[in-house]
Amino acid sequence: MRFLALCTALVAATALTGCGGLSGSGSDTQKVTLWLMKGSASDDFVRKFTASFEKEHPGIDLEVRIQEWTGIGAKVNAVLNGTGKESADVIEVGNTQVAQYIETGGLSELTLEGLRTWGAKDWLKGLADPGSINGAQYGIPWYAANRVVIYHKDLFAAAGIKELPRNRQEWITATQKLDKGDQQGIYLAGQNWYVLSGFVWDEGGELAVETGGLWVGTLDSEPALAGMEFYKKLQALGDGPKDADEETPPQAEVFARGQVAQIIAPPGQAAQIEQLNPALKGKLGFFPIPGKTTGTYGSVLTGGSDLIIPERTRNRAAAVDVITALVSEKWQTELARTMSYVPNKTTLAPVVQGDDGAAAMAQGAAQGRATPKSARWAEVEAKNPIKPYMTAVLTGQDPKQAARAASDTLGKVLSSDR
Structure with a gap:
């Protein structure tokens, strides 16, 4: 957040996508941009997550931009194909939207990270399935909700x-x-x-x-x-x-x-x-x-959101770090309890036991499905x-x-x- 004003000025002057790695900038700070959808996380969650992430990653300046659902498809596609004025390194998308972005192209494949680091074997099916095609994972489950x-x-x-x-x-x-x-x-x-x-x-x-x-x-x-x-x-x-x-x-x-x-x-x-x-x-x-x-x-x-990384990002390693934090037990628990969501893994269902509605959702979420995987x-x-x-x-x-x-x-x- 600290270099947002500087970054905005540099973007206007140079048409570059971020401060991280700017030639001659003299700064070792890498800016990483995370797009979250309006209503998905509280302001307090965003503040706490940002502060914690930047403390644990002192070389990264995390900028969280809140997006409206209306018209988001065109904005995401513009980032993926490089035609937009804005850029992002990690983007929250609806779980059933991932198929259309996979078809558009421009998504970074995250299969290995899912298997090695993010606990893919325990993901909710209704979040994970829409984010994959032919065995390759592009959308990473973040949170779920169901009836x-x-x-x-x-x-x-x-x-x-x-x-x-x-x-x-x-x-x-x-x-x-x-x-x-x-x-x-x-x-x-x-x-x-x-x-x-x-x-x-x-x-x-x-x-x-x-x-x-x-x-x-x-x-x-x-x-x-x-x-x-x-x-x-x-x-x-x-x-x-x-x-x-x-x-x-x-x-x-x-x-x-x-x-x-x-x-x-x-x-x-x-x-x-x-x-x-x-x-x-x-x-x-x-x-x-x-x-x-x-x-x-x-x-x-199953409704809810997945996280994607555009192929065009200059900060893939840092983007992976952002997702690693967002899907960690600590922040999954915080998000689920704050927003009454279902965490992204079946193994995390007990964290919402104090919330009767969320607990009932978590029980049903194990049988969650998504709409046909078509763009x-x-x-x-x-x-x-x-x-x-x-x-x-x-x-x-x-x-x-x-x-x-x-x-x-x-x-x-x-x-x-x-």
């Missing part, structure tokens, strides 16, 4: 439910008891495809697969249809709209009215619910989405044929026919550049 069941403790007690459900059948049975009168057993919007994805994976299905160099949608496979059938059964135990997603209306607002027993959401929504209805403070609990059998948790769509997936979400498919099934249309139509669209979008 859990948020439940109303008083409504569970009133229904005589003393133990939380341990498998799908117990979950359905409990939800049936909770669904009575004006009370909803669960509020599940008809187009919550994030939740559906987990049910599809639990049945052994996929959203799409790559075969022969082309992507094929597989929502019409028997396992995927079984996942949709379970979704339909669960969704019927409440009054969620069949033709809208979880933000239309926002499910936190619906839950806050006090007559919903459960929603499936990131645990952070509990704070929103309590803010909307302070009377619910202390009355909300969490449990992982139950799996098909007792002792297993349901699959979940076109963002285009799928923009058009999202999965949503109208779900509505079609929930409103009585033929599941196989609706799934086949959605699968065709998935394949066309994902293979549009092939």
Whole structure:
């Protein structure tokens, strides 16, 4: 941070990317730039991490720049291909974005560092898989978040439910008891495809697969249809709209009215619910989405971030040091506890045991998955044929026919550049 003003002036004067290694500068300090996304880490975390890192690496001046999510793809690509005015040595990216950056090119391969130094064997699958291609690792898992069941403790007690459900059948049975009168057993919007994805994976299905160099949608496979059938059964135990997603209306607002027993959401929504209805403070609990059998948790769509290093960096060794610190047990623990995240390794799950929501997330995260590893997936979400498919099934249309139509669209979008 100490030489930021000097560095900015030098960049303007010389069009160089950093102070480190400037010819004739007379300084032994190497500037390293880390891009973090807005909201990923608190200001206090950034301050403490920067001070600690610079103390342990006296030759490095670490500059942390906070980036907005809107428009970040173009900015990252500009760094990777060298066309931008800004540069970075380490960049935080969404885990499902890594595939598009791998396709663009310009990422530094980090396979050996992952295996030798960063504990790759224990990484969460939902963070690690999107960051690799053909066995080469480019995105390094940093933190994860996923959905859990948020439940109303008083409504569970009133229904005589003393133990939380341990498998799908117990979950359905409990939800049936909770669904009575004006009370909803669960509020599940008809187009919550994030939740559906987990049910599809639990049945052994996929959203799409790559075969022969082309992507094929597989929502019409028997396992995927079984996942949709379970979704339909669960969704019927409440009054969620069949033709809208979880933000239309926002499910936190619906839950806050006090007559919903459960929603499936990131645990952070509990704070929103309590803010909307302070009377619910202390009355909300969490449990992982139950799996098909007792002792297993349901699959979940893993969100979160990976860390990448541009090939163009002049400071690769120092960039590796930054990642080494960020993924260390010390800073993984600090980040997880500060932000209620899931750490990047299954072995670090116990560090969030004091946070009920994060602990439930960590249990489910072991079964975390990511969306298909395609650079076109963002285009799928923009058009999202999965949503109208779900509505079609929930409103009585033929599941196989609706799934086949959605699968065709998935394949066309994902293979549009092939």
